[in-house]
Amino acid sequence: MTSTATDIGNFFHQRTGPLTRELLREPGGFGLGQVPGSLKPDATTTSICGYCSTGCSLNIHLKDGQAVSLTPSTDYPVNLGMACPKGWEALAVLDSPDRATIPLLKDESGKLQPVEWDLALRTFSEKFKTIQEKHGTESVAFLSTGQMPTEEMALLGALAKFGMGILHGDGNTRQCMATSVVSYKQSFGFDAPPYTYQDFEESDVIVLIGSNLCIAHPIMWERVMRNPHSPEIIVVDPRMTETAMNATQHLPLAPKSDMALLYGVARILIENGWVDADFIAESTNGFAEFSSYVQNYSLERVSSETGLPAAEIERFARLIHEGKRVSFWWTMGVNQSYQGVRTAQAIINLALMTGNIGRPGTGANSITGQCNAMGSRLFSNTTNLLGGHDFGNDEHRKKVAGVLGIDEDLIPREASWAYHEIFEGILRGKIKGLWVVCTNPAHSWINQTQARDILDRLDFLVVQDIYHNTETAQMADLVLPAAGWAEKEGTFINSERRIGTLKKVRKAPGQALADFSIFKAVAEYWGCGDMFREWTSPEATFQILKECSRDTPCDITGIEGYRMLDEHGGIQWPFAGGGVSGEGQREENGGEAESFPCPSALTSLPSQQRRLFENGKFYHADGRAKFLFEDPRPLTEPPSERFPFVLLTGRGTASQWHTQTRTKQSAVLRKLYPKNAYVEINPGDARRIGISHNSRVIVESQRGRILASAFVTHGVQPGQLFVPMHYEPVNQLTDAVFDPYSKQPSYKACAANVIPAA
Secondary structure (H helix, E strand, C coil), X not given: CCCCHHHHHHHHHHHHHHHHCHHHCCCCCCCCCCCCCCCCCCCEEEEECCCECCCCEEEEEEECCEEEEEEECCCCCCCCCCCCHXXXXXXXXXXXXXXXXXXXXXXXXXXXXXXXXXXXXXXXXHHHHHHHHHHCHHHEEEEECCCCCHHHHHHHHHHHXXXXXXXXXXXXXXXXXXXXXXXXXXXXXXXXXXXXXXXXXXXXXXXXXXCCHHHHCHHHHHHHHCCCCCCEEEEECCCCCHHHHCCCEEECCCCCCHHHHHHHXXXXXXXXXXXXXXXXXXXXXXXXXXXXXXXXCCHHHHXXXXXXXXXXXXXXXXXXXXXXXXXXXECHHHHCCCCHHHHHHHHHHHHHHCCCCCCCCCEEEEXXXXXXXXXXXXXXXXXCECCCECCCCHHHHHHHHHHHCCCHHHCCCCCCXXXXXXXXXXXXCCCCEEEEECCCXXXXXXXXXXXXXXXXXXXXXXXXXXXXXXXXXXXXXXXXXXXXXCCCCEEEECCCCEEEEEXXXXXXXXXXXXXXXXXXXHHHHHCCHHHHCCCCCHHHHHHHHHHHHCCCCCCCCCCCCHHHHHHCCCEECCCCCCCCCCCCCCCCCCCCHHHCCCCCCCCCCCCCCCCCCCCCCCCCCCCCEECCCCCCCCCCCCCCCCCCEEEEEECCCCCCCCCCCCHHHCHHHHCCCCCCCEEEECHHHHHHHCCCCCCEEEEECCCCEEEEEEEECCCXXXXXXXXXXXXXXXXXXXXXXXXXXXXXXXCCCEEEEEEECC
């Protein structure tokens, strides 16, 4: 095998046949093909935005076969002609000089040097195989993402677990959505967000818990603003966020006292008879026990624990009762908690007991974070076997093995370690090699200093990303350059379960490859390429995933292909094949939950708005939802004399995204948010400490200290601080504690101090 780019392309071509011919048209064979032939050189096409979970559709305008500009799609049922600042700049961030354009391999002096793809892939295989031979197959792991197309996630998971023998691999959706996944599974029997965005416009009461919707999901907030019913908007959040400023009721409760509040509200509803007794009797289990339990949450107790006036708690309960269509929404303020699962289920309990589920304008609705977190949840082969199946279920493994045409023994019989367990495995010397794909844990992982120390202990770290200078890429032994959004194709699944298509409308720079092509190449060099012969393209992979989903709650066998998705404005799962019933019919449930009985067919032509549980049936074996609850726990790290504040973290502005890997590449976006980290502090605290607005301060916790600018505001309560999560040093402060059920990190509250900077 030669080391020239052309010969690598020829090698791929000969070994994989038609797999990469579309991607290998130009000399060098590095996925630099023109826009697909189905598009005219000066046409306009559409593509789903690659930032957040909203899943907006953008019109991509082409000139000479390349994308030159974009506008929001006016007829797509998600965004209806709207786009946030990040969406408008989605193309601009791809033109950065920081793009990874050629493989980089660390030399003997410890510096990353450009190398040919052949050497990069040979080194990848040789290093990881050597580690496995010396320490066992479980000594290599991978960390994936919720930001790649579904087909790429699935190929990575299948390659790693079935082809390379890697047992442990998790996604960065562990940082944002694990709590909601576990909550839905335990309460409903499957990870099934029940809503559609139309519910924002149909509700007469909208309850937002731990969600700064205005900033984190601007288009969803626009949908709230389109609501014609003058809804009551209730925001439960310690901070006076931008969303809370527009609420009809803001409940600034003490950090992590949500469960006490929700249990207290449940008690008020029960005592007043403000519950849907018929729905409870026909569709749920455990209500009697729950009703007895919440009697412990007197109004006095709840007021004391939350810091909220009793009258405001009673008003909250009364508004839920008076609403005809009440929707409950939550996001990271609930999910990123040491007791996130039970908090989310306390929200679900309110929806169940009042019958606010399965109807327009209702639901217990988790809002996802990343553009394809839902795809990761169902098809990444990390926490679940492909199609929402269970690694520990013999029938599930047999089914998936049959669909893929592989030996069932290649499929692990146990789920992977979670993200933090993989880090702990590195610390204990159990994991020696790590493959990080499209994520940046050296910035984003909790207790950053420790995280970087752990990553530095690896024998070999591979980072696959579109930028060469992320904090994690700078620590890598090998960097593989990947194509970004608009430089490849596939599907995303948004928060409301809508599957939409991503289009390739421009060339990837230099020698960067689509992640799909990199995974196919790794399979060839590893020696398991034959296992993935049928995975010839993203759309061919979509057909494979359809079969994996057959007879499950997320059955999508009725979707013919990408064209059908485009023609119908995306399609929400489930959409099983063979449906003939009228619009609005929903899934039925029967048989054992472990075998995922097939929901009844939906419609021959998909409606643009479809909700789950309209018939009151859920995915547990008996078709009922469960009331789940337990005692709240105090803050894991309460304020002390040394660290007298509670530090909160969250979204900063609508123009920032996660670790700013992409948004900082746009000159326009950079103008819309502060360049450096800042800390919000209450005016009373600022006066007491001697801090003035815009002065330089040090924010510190038991784990580290950072420099920031002071932002003096009544938006935070006395005794609290807030720092946006986007800035590189912030996670030096956060405390590595986790929810016991979802194993999601608790980023949102820890003890801290702030002092003037010398």
